[in-house]
Amino acid sequence: MADILDLSALELRDAIAAGETSSVEATEAYLDEIESTDGRLGAFNEVYAERASERARSADSKRADGSAGELCGVPVAVKDVLCTPYGHTTCSSKILANFRAPYPATTVAKLEDAGAVILGKTNCDEFAMGSSTENSTRGPTRNPRDLDRVPGGSSGGSAAAVAACQCAAALGSDTGGSIRQPAAFCGIVGFKPTYGRVSRYGLVAYGSSLDAVGPMTRNVSDAALLTQVIAGKDPKDSTSLDEPVPDYLANIETPVESLRIGLPGEFFSDALDPEIAATIRKAADLYKKSLGAKIVDVSLPHSRIDRDGNGDLSSYAVACYYIVAMSEASSNLARYDGAHYGHRTPESGLDIVEMYSKTRAEGFGEEVKRRIMLGTYTLSAGYYDAYYNKAMKVRRLIKNDFDKAFEACDVLLCPVAPTTAFAIGEKSGDPLTMYLADIYTISVNLAGLPGIAIPAGLSKNALPIGMQLIGPLLSEEKLLRVARMFEKASACPS
């Protein structure tokens, strides 16, 4: 048997089920790996070594009883925006540094019910706001492919942990690309399911109408496996969809017949790194030549990326996204005021308003404050129609573009991010440039669609390049199969 850390989640589950190894053995191996590598990497905010070992023993005895679940004994990590009734749930923020949730997120509970062993919580941009995992009170996470570079964000800790074999798989959250972009930067698979396919209960809200929980894994089959476990209607989340969950793994190896792949022209402008553009075109070629797919040109006019008079990039989708996300964020984060839980300013003798402002000034980082301020502004009387209402209209148009595109194709193929992983510190002083790291992913959240990032190749300097496949609402099953077709074909050179 190969090194236990090299097994995918699915392989590890099967090996444990077959008695070839045990959950205890796997868990100890991962805990050792975290212990020896995380000082450099900074992927974890908190590790639950003792609890994980205990859960592993329990998984092994369950396996012996024959009552093993779909993830029996598999060690996983979850992003530190998902609540657990043990340890802290901090969102990498000072304001929640000591917050202990009395309840688990539905996704975490489902993982555990399926037998998974939660190793710990992974680092992220504060409240999932960022594209580099540099906006964290815990310090940045480093990209395991190049420690001087960012792992992407906001789910950078989960991406790095999966890429560095610190866990078999992980959960992330994706509001504007926060699963897919770090997956691309770290060379792993990141899957954002349809909005509402997976419960948001216990996910600390950033942009409630955009937020989605999804898996970050070593391969497409693992993404299917984890999605299978976490998907489904949750009575605790009114926005979760009451639709049957298909068996995502059953036909994962079966290629999609007469597949039509759409290439959105707007996503291949000069904003895109030519090396990435070439990689995506090569992937399209592979689908066409080796897999018999038809490639069609489609258009997403409202997701177009332009250059303004100064040569700076701009996009309706980016503008729309930041208005919607920040408006919702300004409201979602209003609750962190020091009155009921979380950080409260140590200063005494303050009136209530001073207590609120001091607490929030001390507890939130720069980027979070920026987004709260912008969101408060866009919702204010007199600005609401010009910003929020206009953004809602643009959102509708973006959605319509996708609907139209899917009349001509089954899935869209496009880049995940305009660049490969950038250097730590390179963009942290320039928020607008940082926001453009999301240009190819945010439309998917605005439209509520499923999107998957999978490795497509390497750049000249050996950094991973990801590609994105986007499907219609609730097309997870097909989308995963299309992704698996490429994964399989690209692994065995023709």
Added chain:
Amino acid sequence: MIDTKDSVLPVIGLEIHVELATETKMFCRCRNRFGDQPNTNVCPLCIGMPGSLPVMNRKAVEYAMKVGLALNCTVAEFTKWDRKSYYYPDLPKNYQISQYDLPLCEHGFLDIPLKDGSTKKIRVLRAHLEEDAGKNVHDNPSHTAVDLNRAGVPLLEIVSEPDMHSVEEVMGYARSMHRLVRWLGVSEANMQMGHMRFEPNINLHISSSSRTCKTPIVEVKNLNSFRALERTVAYEIERQYSQWRADPDGYSIDKLGKQNRGYDDDLGRTVFQREKEEAHDYRYFPEPDLAAVTVSQEWRDGISSQIGELPLARRARYMKDYALSFKEADALTLDCPTGEMLDAAVAAGAKARRCANLLLGRGSAIANERRCAIAEIGVTAGQLAELAKMLDDGQINATAAAKVFDELTDSDDSPRAIAEAHCLLAVTDTGQIVAWVDEAVAANPRAVQDVKAGGKKQARAFGFLTGQVMQKSRGAAKPEEVQRLLRQKLGD
């Protein structure tokens, strides 16, 4: 006082907040109950913890629809939730889930009774659902405590048009609304428990010989008794008039501006709180955590069919069909079950007049003592019907019936059984009454003499002898029969 030379029209609108009596809160499954230990009916959602999500209580929507339909409102086919943002410790999320531009109910009216017996339509602009806030408790000088038991309790906000022009109309509207929500069974509307709170908007349209003008609109927040509402409206009319009167020519609305005022119960008047221009910007936007609500025809019709006869209609029916006075009919329609009891007794064959007399006599007196509705004193419609029939058939007299009625409040026995057990059935045995008459006459020769002598003392003496016989029968003889036999005896 208002000078009769000036024409002053108060223009008053009223917002009424009604806490709905659902088992659980609006967006979580915590118990909705007043008076429990602080912070015992709370969950992560009530505390506004991260990751918690609201789930709509369908029953609360149904209760709100019921009120809306009873107020002749249009119930929206499509309605949604919005967040209203403001920072306050009793609102842990620092936003309230409410309804902004698409309320559940709109454009209805409530008929209110006026003193002269007529009714007036007060238009209802909208009725929307929201969650109540918790309570800040300031009983310790060093800190403020927060009780979140009330946080998330379903609250119906009913907003009237400014159609009221006097204290009487405001009180008629407030009391009619109070009666209606209790009638529909959607709220206990207990004022002491804060189940119903008022916010009047008041200004005056004044025409004098020189000019006409409008005073600035004053909004008074959070009034939780009828008394406070009445005093507030009366005080504001007077205050705004006096302010204008002090300088009618220099009076300018621009100088004054809209105001929020609070009611000071000790002073019995309103006090300035803030200019309305300083009012919050609530930054409403659609609540992304809740799905929009679609109200199907079927759902609405189902709720509609649960609404029976409403108070005003029932009162009119009692006046017409039962020949009751306005006052009697009104007293029997304060709540729904009392009228249902009356109607059931009538359906069982009793005469409405007899039943109404019993209910408004001893029934009303007992209900007052016990501070409950007449229907709640423990007498059933069947018992009421039987007692009324006994009265009608002369099997019992009114005095004895009152005694039986009192006994019925604690008994499941039939009125007949109670009357028998207490020897209260009318004595129809003439021989027995004749014997009592003989005894009374023998024992009271002076009275007999006075009767026979005629003159001033005659009536009183006759009454005395009647009383003696009634006493011997322990009230069970028919007084007319006693008097007939007494006259017969003394005429001998």
